[in-house]
Amino acid sequence: MVECCTAFSFLQHSNTPSVSLLMTWQNAPAAYPLLALSFGYSLVMLFNPVRLSLRDGFRCIIRFPRIWITFVVFGLGYSSFQFATFSPLNGSDQIDWNQLVSVPSWHWPHLVEIWQQTPLPTLESIAGLFDNATTTYPLSVIAAVLILFNWRGLHGALFGALRKRFHFGGLLIYLIVLVSALASLLKPIVFWRLPEWGGLVPAAGLLRVSATVDAVAFIFEYLFGVYVQVYLITVCFAWIRGLSFEEGALFRFAVRRFSFVLKWAGIVVLISTLLVRVPLLLAYFMNIPHVLDYLPSQRLAMCLFIICFASVQASLTLHNEGLGDAIRAHGRFLRRNWWKFGWFILICGIHFALLMACDAVATGAIADRLFALIIWKCLFVAVRGFITGWLLASWVCLFRHYETAAAGQERWIQY
Numbered sequence: 001m002v003e004c005c006t007a008f009s010f011l012q013h014s015n016t017p018s019v020s021l022l023m024t025w026q027n028a029p030a031a032y033p034l035l036a037l038s039f040g041y042s043l044v045m046l047f048n049p050v051r052l053s054l055r056d057g058f059r060c061i062i063r064f065p066r067i068w069i070t071f072v073v074f075g076l077g078y079s080s081f082q083f084a085t086f087s088p089l090n091g092s093d094q095i096d097w098n099q100l101v102s103v104p105s106w107h108w109p110h111l112v113e114i115w116q117q118t119p120l121p122t123l124e125s126i127a128g129l130f131d132n133a134t135t136t137y138p139l140s141v142i143a144a145v146l147i148l149f150n151w152r153g154l155h156g157a158l159f160g161a162l163r164k165r166f167h168f169g170g171l172l173i174y175l176i177v178l179v180s181a182l183a184s185l186l187k188p189i190v191f192w193r194l195p196e197w198g199g200l201v202p203a204a205g206l207l208r209v210s211a212t213v214d215a216v217a218f219i220f221e222y223l224f225g226v227y228v229q230v231y232l233i234t235v236c237f238a239w240i241r242g243l244s245f246e247e248g249a250l251f252r253f254a255v256r257r258f259s260f261v262l263k264w265a266g267i268v269v270l271i272s273t274l275l276v277r278v279p280l281l282l283a284y285f286m287n288i289p290h291v292l293d294y295l296p297s298q299r300l301a302m303c304l305f306i307i308c309f310a311s312v313q314a315s316l317t318l319h320n321e322g323l324g325d326a327i328r329a330h331g332r333f334l335r336r337n338w339w340k341f342g343w344f345i346l347i348c349g350i351h352f353a354l355l356m357a358c359d360a361v362a363t364g365a366i367a368d369r370l371f372a373l374i375i376w377k378c379l380f381v382a383v384r385g386f387i388t389g390w391l392l393a394s395w396v397c398l399f400r401h402y403e404t405a406a407a408g409q410e411r412w413i414q415y
Contacts, residue, residue, distance in 0.1 A: 041350070044346075044347070044350065045347075048343050048346075048347060049339065049340050049343050050340050050343050050344050050347065050394075050398055052401075053344070053394050053395075053397045053398035053401060054347065054390075054394045056240075056393075056394065056397040056401075057236075057390050057391065057392075057393035057394025057395070057396070057397050058390055058393075058394070060236055060239045060240075060393040060396075060397065061386075061389050061390050061393050063239055064235050064236075064239060066235065067232050067235060067236065067389040067392065067393055068385050068386045068388065068389025068390065069385070069389075070134075070228065070232060070385075070389070071133065071134050071384070071385035071386075071388045071389050072381060072382050072385030072386070073139070073385075074134040074135065074136060074139055074228075075134065075135075075381035075384060075385050076378070076381050077137075077138055077139045078135045078137060078138070079377050079378075079381055081137065081138045083374065083377075085191075103372075106365040106366070106367075107364075107365060107367075108361060108364075108365045109360075109361055109364040109365065111357060111361070113364070114357065114360035114361055114364060115357070117356070117360045118353055118356040118357050118360060119353075120296055120299060120300060120303075121352075121356045122349060122352045122353045122356050123300065123303040123304075123307075124299065124303055125348075125352040125355075125356070125384075125388070126303070126307065126345060126348045126349060126352060127302070127303040127304075127306040127307050128388070129310075129348065129388070129391055129392050129395055130306055130307065130309075130310040130311070130312075130313055130314075130395070131226070131229070131268060131306045131313060132222060132225035132226050132228075132229055133225075133229060133388050133392060134225055134228065134229075134388075135221075135225070136221045136222075136224045136225045136228070137184075137187075137217075137221050138188060140184050140217075140220060140221045140224050140225075141184055141185060141187070141188055143184075143224050144181040144182070144184045144185050144220060144224075145185070147181055148178075148181060152248045152251055152252070153248070153252055154251060154252065154255055157252040157255040157256065158174070158177070158255050158258075158259075159174055161255055161256045161258070161259035162174050162259055162262075164259075165259040165260070165262075166259075166262075173262065173266075176219065177219075177220065177223060179216065180216050180217060180218075180219035180220035180223070181220045183213050183216035183217040183219075183220065184217040184220045184221060186213055186217075187213050187214060187217045190209065190210050190213050191210060208285060211280070211281050212281065215273075215277050215278075215280075215281045218273075218277060219269060219273075222265070222268075222269050222272070223262075223265060223269070226258065226261060226265045226313075227254065227255070227258045229313070229392075230254050230257050230258045230261055230313075230317050231250070231251065231254035232389075232392060233313075233314060233317045233318070233392075233396055234250060234253060234254050234257060234317065235250070236392070236393045236396035236397070237317075237318060237396065237400065238250070239393075240396070240397065240400055257316075257317050260316045260317070260320065260321070261313055261316045261317055263316075263322075263323045264309075264312050264313060264316055264323055264326070265313075268302075268305075268306065271302065271305065272302055275295070275298040275301060275302060276295055276298050276299065276302070279295065279298075280295070307345070309327065309330055310330070310341070311329070311330045311333050311334075311399055311403070312326045312327060312330050314395070314396060314399045314400075315329050315330060315333075315399075315403070318400065329403070333399070333402070333403050336402065337402045340398065340402065341398075344394070344395065344398055347391075348391050351387050351391065352387070355380075355383065355384055355387060358380075359380050362376050362380075363376070
């Protein structure tokens, strides 16, 4: 008994690191979940079968930071539009640094209170890596102006690529792109002048007009987002092959590659329009219950559809092939690499789920503190842009590695 008491007394007054660590953990039990999460994350990142592709993707965005900066710029543009539309600053008195001083006293919601807000945004972020990972509005308005005025020859390159790729059908596609680009130009004007027109036109008519313009503009916004993704994939491909390029030439090259992706993008935009856009538009003309609840089931179906055909876009971008060939190549890719592809989806899900959970918790804690919300959203957009750029580059490395390694066509990265 005396020996036990002596040993206990020794442990209490010992300065060894193990005992100090034990006492620290006893005094901070709230850190246990965070430590366990960090340990599990480290194990997954160090020992997963796609870690080399993740490493190469990180090296790629360090070499070409435009990949992740592009997502940050578009994210900041959309966030600025959201703040200007729904939460405008009404005076300098709302910029109060004391909002940040009181952070410890905020009510931070628990994960069980916000977990339902994370699965669908997480799944949409994963699907965006294989389709369109960014919201292009309102910067799509600038893109529409640049396209219409043939900036760096993009208008001519687009028309020529569509004519050579689809012949007479290319003219019809060109007209659709042109009309949707014009609608994208009208969209901010319609929403800006909407309150002034309220006394001239019935409110229901204004909503129908604005919803119609928005639905047509969506086509250009989506196609522009796909073009941006094709351009970023070509930048990743240039890094993989060790190619040098001139910026204007790469823009035009991405337009030509975009014409190969256009059939697949047309299928996606058609399904999205039928499942999501048309019900939302019809809700302004007739009574359709539950349509304005952001259609979670339809959005989930779209995400699963895109993930099921994940490599089609990358295959069409990197190869001169038809849509049927790309779908068959996707089937071969999954049969040979389903294990690695599943692990890549898991890695993406972990990162986006953690990011969305942090956003939900922080947004709930900030509440109506507008200045603190602006600071957080800027940080969130920057981190999300970096993670999205890294995972997109990693996906291109993973796809290019295993679809070429199986055929033995070329050697892998040499630097």
